[in-house]
Amino acid sequence: MTTAKDMMHPGAQWIPAHETLDRAAQLMRELDVGALPIADADERLTGILTDRDIVVGCVAKGHDPSKITAGEMAQGTPRWIDSDADVDEVLMEMQSHQIRRLPVIEDKRLVGIISEADLARHLTEIQIAGWAERVYSNED
Secondary structure, X not given: OOEHHHHOEEOOOOEEOOOEHHHHHHHHHHHOOOEEEEEXXXXXXXXXXXXXXXXXXXXXXXXXXXXXXHHHHOOXXXXXXXXXXXXXXXXXXXXXXXXXXXXXXXXXXXXXXEOHHHHHHHOXXXXXXXXXXXXXXXXX
């Protein structure tokens, strides 16, 4: 059985909620990623910050990314999956919440993240097509 841990990109890194968006952008560049899970002071997931969030939700609105924090950008209920979850559980979580990146948690710690690229490496073409149809069907 393939698990979330088998599928994930290991080594995901939190961005503390108090960090500014300019620092988040720098960290994304350093890590070569387009998204960072946001953590509170107790390292609990509070959301995910994407490069698009920084551009559209901050810069394009005329805000200063050195004055807005990652925590201020966190919206909605954070979604995650346990590292032992199987493929069907991963797909269900991503499809039902129409999300493209899913943090993987083990023993209450972030151990990785599952992205579209990770799905492409581990799923059949039929599974990927079904996932994409459900995730992108009601997109803004």
